[in-house]
Amino acid sequence: MSADIIDGKAFAAKVREKVATHVARLKEENGITPGLAVVLVGEDPASQVYVRSKGKLTTEVGMNSIEHKLGADTSEADLLSLIAQLNADPAVHGILVQLPLPDHLNEDLVINSIEPAKDVDGFHISNVGLLGTGQKSMVPCTPLGCLMLLRDYHGSLSGMNAVVIGRSNIVGKPMANLLLGDSCTVTIAHSRTQDLQDVVRGADIVVAAVGRPEMVTGDWIKPGATVIDVGINRIPNGEKTKLVGDVDFASASQVAGAITPVPGGVGPMTIACLLANTVTACCRANGIKEPKGLTA
Numbered sequence: 001m002s003a004d005i006i007d008g009k010a011f012a013a014k015v016r017e018k019v020a021t022h023v024a025r026l027k028e029e030n031g032i033t034p035g036l037a038v039v040l041v042g043e044d045p046a047s048q049v050y051v052r053s054k055g056k057l058t059t060e061v062g063m064n065s066i067e068h069k070l071g072a073d074t075s076e077a078d079l080l081s082l083i084a085q086l087n088a089d090p091a092v093h094g095i096l097v098q099l100p101l102p103d104h105l106n107e108d109l110v111i112n113s114i115e116p117a118k119d120v121d122g123f124h125i126s127n128v129g130l131l132g133t134g135q136k137s138m139v140p141c142t143p144l145g146c147l148m149l150l151r152d153y154h155g156s157l158s159g160m161n162a163v164v165i166g167r168s169n170i171v172g173k174p175m176a177n178l179l180l181g182d183s184c185t186v187t188i189a190h191s192r193t194q195d196l197q198d199v200v201r202g203a204d205i206v207v208a209a210v211g212r213p214e215m216v217t218g219d220w221i222k223p224g225a226t227v228i229d230v231g232i233n234r235i236p237n238g239e240k241t242k243l244v245g246d247v248d249f250a251s252a253s254q255v256a257g258a259i260t261p262v263p264g265g266v267g268p269m270t271i272a273c274l275l276a277n278t279v280t281a282c283c284r285a286n287g288i289k290e291p292k293g294l295t296a
């Protein structure tokens with residue numbers, strides 16, 4: 001059997017089209033251009049690539065992209081003062097501080113200094129609490145993108161067994177919360193989980209967010225299961241490098257019912273959801289009815 005390929009790249013392009021329509025409407029009817037500020041501290045090459053790609057797609061949908069690139073030795077006080085300035089700027093509707101931050105900066109402190117209404121990553125404790133209690137919040141982009149792909153493929157997820165591998169604050173935990181919200185029976189696995197393969201074999205939905213190249217192989221997957229591969233790992237490939245997920249696509253796609261590729265799966269959805277969250281934040285900030293159906 002060969003799995004259906006869930007085309008995140010194509011889906012994300014459709015989401016960005018909808019975002020662009022709403023941005024055009026905000027400009028015409030309200031005279032407002034949504035603005036997304038991205039803060040990058042240090043020179044991590046992978047982070048630089050994402051930030052560049054975010055900036056390009058932000059302007060492509062008609063929004064303002066504000067980029068702040070700070071040196072790796074930036075002090076916490078300077079970073080906090082930049083965030084305070086962005087919090088107070090009415091032209092900035094969304095703020096994203098690219099993670100990971102250099103070791104001398106306290107990530108929790110920095111994230112929690114972002115105005116929750118502008119926290120388009122959904123990482124602020126206030127948004128985490130709102131999501132955890134099923135209240136209106138900013139939803140983290142990567143898990144939101146995964147949920148949209150799953151709902152689009154399955155319709156209802158109610159009663160399905162979902163296994164999320166990884167318990168990070170940015171992917172694993174919010175993913176589990178969203179799946180629970182859609183009435184899945186959710187298991188969260190991590191590096192201390194015993195018999196991980198057996199746990200995964202019970203899953204109708206597997207979300208892999210581990211950071212280990214091609215760890216999940218076809219023999220772990222229940223035949224017909226849906227596999228969402230969040231992993232973005234750059235590995236050597238001859239003289240060059242290539243991007244692979246946390247799932248071994250070649251073997252898993254022989255067993256799964258549906259699977260997301262890397263690249264072209266979850267990654268593009270993350271950025272599309274970031275843009276959608278920025279439109280939502282802009283509408284909320286201006287007392288404008290927020291668009292329905294932009295995200296899940």
Ligand SMILES: NC(=O)C1=CN([C@@H]2O[C@H](COP(=O)(O)OP(=O)(O)OC[C@H]3O[C@@H](n4cnc5c(N)ncnc54)[C@H](OP(=O)(O)O)[C@@H]3O)[C@@H](O)[C@H]2O)C=CC1
Pocket residue numbers: 142165166167168169170171172189190191192193196209210211212230231232233246266267268270
């Ligand atoms: N596509 C996208 O848009 C995005 C992709 N990513 C990618 O997703 C992956 C995960 O990212 P992130 O959540 O930030 O990573 P973290 O490193 O923060 O978390 C990884 C998680 O995987 C668990 N883990 C590690 N090794 C194993 C193992 N052998 N068996 C089971 N669990 C294990 C860890 O367990 P423990 O807690 O016990 O240490 C941890 O909970 C990375 O490849 C990252 O690049 C991330 C964000 C967005």
Ligand SMILES: Nc1nc(=O)c2c([nH]1)NC[C@@H]1CN(c3ccc(C(=O)N[C@@H](CCC(=O)O)C(=O)O)cc3)C=[N+]21
Pocket residue numbers: 049050096097098099100121141142232243262263264265266267268270271
């Ligand atoms: N505050 C914060 N928010 C984030 O959302 C965040 C972050 N920090 N730090 C890093 C991770 C990672 N991440 C990705 C986004 C898009 C792709 C993406 O578009 N990937 C393309 C390929 C890109 C390539 O070729 O390198 C794809 O999978 O098809 C990947 C990874 C967001 N993250």
